[in-house]
Amino acid sequence: DAGITQSPRYKITETGRQVTLMCHQTWSHSYMFWYRQDLGHGLRLIYYSAAADITDKGEVPDGYVVSRSKTENFPLTLESATRSQTSVYFCASRTSGGSSYEQYFGPGTRLTVT
Amino acid sequence: AQSVSQHNHHVILSEAASLELGCNYSYGGTVNLFWYVQYPGQHLQLLLKYFSGDPLVKGIKGFEAEFIKSKFSFNLRKPSVQWSDTAEYFCAVNAPRGSTLGRLYFGRGTQLTVWP
Numbered sequence: 042d043a044g045i046t047q048s049p050r051y052k053i054t055e056t057g058r059q060v061t062l063m064c065h066q067t068w069s070h071s072y073m074f075w076y077r078q079d080l081g082h083g084l085r086l087i088y089y090s091a092a093a094d095i096t097d098k099g100e101v102p103d104g105y106v107v108s109r110s111k112t113e114n115f116p117l118t119l120e121s122a123t124r125s126q127t128s129v130y131f132c133a134s135r136t137s138g139g140s141s142y143e144q145y146f147g148p149g150t151r152l153t154v155t
Numbered sequence: 156a157q158s159v160s161q162h163n164h165h166v167i168l169s170e171a172a173s174l175e176l177g178c179n180y181s182y183g184g185t186v187n188l189f190w191y192v193q194y195p196g197q198h199l200q201l202l203l204k205y206f207s208g209d210p211l212v213k214g215i216k217g218f219e220a221e222f223i224k225s226k227f228s229f230n231l232r233k234p235s236v237q238w239s240d241t242a243e244y245f246c247a248v249n250a251p252r253g254s255t256l257g258r259l260y261f262g263r264g265t266q267l268t269v270w271p
Binding site: 074076081082083084085086089099131133142143144145146147148149 | 161
């Protein structure tokens with residue numbers, strides 16, 4: 042049971058380059074989320090998705106693009122990377138059913154923009 | 156928007172000491188509450204959750220939390236910490252109704268360091 046995976050786990054890129062972080066889940070969860078984790082800020086929501094082809098902005102969406110053509114995948118693209126986007130990125134998912142709204146997190150991608 | 160406050164940014168304890176981490180949220184309606192833990196170099200894992208019923212919730216590894224609605228609080232406790240509890244702890248809240256699509260709002264986290 043793979044659960045939720047992210048790739049790459051580590052990435053170094055240069056300012057101005059386009060970067061795509063991948064997220065894949067095997068549970069067929071409807072909801073998926075992208076967070077960034079920075080010291081002193083905790084986790085901040087970048088984008089989320091309620092289902093395939095339905096996405097919406099979170100707290101810090103600027104400079105990021107998402108798509109969700111398939112339920113199991115939710116890639117996050119940095120169109121033109123900036124140093125301020127150096128961070129650890131976590132993908133999460135949850136089922137649409139139930140009442141507890143628990144989210145399950147991937148292992149994270151550590152991105153460094155030079 | 157909802158907000159979550161964790162008052163302690165860094166807590167340092169010796170093994171066997173008792174732990175209480177504060178969490179307050181700003182939402183007057185029905186809420187679901189969570190504590191997540193992040194061990195060094197790892198992803199977030201659910202420690203415990205509250206969504207209804209007994210306000211005293213027991214989680215994994217001897218942790219518990221108490222939901223006090225009148226104080227908008229959900230403090231995390233453990234009577235005797237271990238070195239292996241060294242981690243960052245995040246409180247999160249969700250309002251299950253409305254247009255939030257089940258979003259979680261996280262606090263900034265509390266780094267717990269336990270000395271052996």
